[in-house]
Amino acid sequence: MNEIFSLFNDKWALLSAGTKGKHNSMTISWGGMGTLWNKPVVTVYVRPNRHTYSFMNENDYFTVSFYPEKYRNALTLMGSKSGRDIDKDAASGLTVKDLGKAVSYEEAEVTLLCKKIYFQDMNKENMLLNSAKNFYGDEAPHRIFIGEVLETI
Numbered sequence: 009m010n011e012i013f014s015l016f017n018d019k020w021a022l023l024s025a026g027t028k029g030k031h032n033s034m035t036i037s038w039g040g041m042g043t044l045w046n047k048p049v050v051t052v053y054v055r056p057n058r059h060t061y062s063f064m065n066e067n068d069y070f071t072v073s074f075y076p077e078k079y080r081n082a083l084t085l086m087g088s089k090s091g092r093d094i095d096k097d098a099a100s101g102l103t104v105k106d107l108g109k110a111v112s113y114e115e116a117e118v119t120l121l122c123k124k125i126y127f128q129d130m131n132k133e134n135m136l137l138n139s140a141k142n143f144y145g146d147e148a149p150h151r152i153f154i155g156e157v158l159e160t161i
């Protein structure tokens with residue numbers, strides 16, 4: 009049962025927003041799956057300085073995709089370089105998969121196609137752990153995005 013909590017943290021995932029012609033992806037290890045407003049949902053947390061942040065704000069759909077262990081290097085690259093600076097698709101060696109509303113990658117073992125239904129900025133005043141407050145220093149905390157899972161691919 010404990011494995012459900014290691015899905016994001018141990019396995020990592022890619023968060024992608026935008027369409028085939030204009031998208032960006034980054035590695036995430038914070039997130040969760042559950043139920044909200046009677047819908048199956050995925051929650052992700054994106055810091056404002058990520059290039060992916062503007063894609064998450066500008067697009068109505070996003071995907072969260074999970075990969076076999078052999079793609080760990082590709083996910084490391086997606087989580088350490090910015091799409092502002094390089095073509096991360098090319099650098100990672102992953103193959104873009106066009107889903108119409110959004111993109112994923114052919115190499116994914118599962119992709120959750122999500123419709124954005126809620127977002128909110130985390131507020132430091134509401135953080136009850138000092139370690140969480142200290143984590144941010146003077147920087148803006150993560151924006152929470154919740155997506156309704158439309159399809160599991």
Ligand SMILES: Cc1cc2nc3c(=O)[nH]c(=O)nc-3n(C[C@H](O)[C@H](O)[C@H](O)COP(=O)(O)O)c2cc1C
Nearest residue numbers: 035036037038054055058059060087088089090091
């Ligand atoms: C394992 C791992 C997990 C990460 N998890 C998150 C996350 O949950 N939220 C986040 O904002 N950034 C996370 N990052 C950092 C982004 O992936 C990283 O800053 C990335 O280079 C941003 O790319 P972009 O500027 O193209 O959006 C993670 C990085 C790694 C390596």
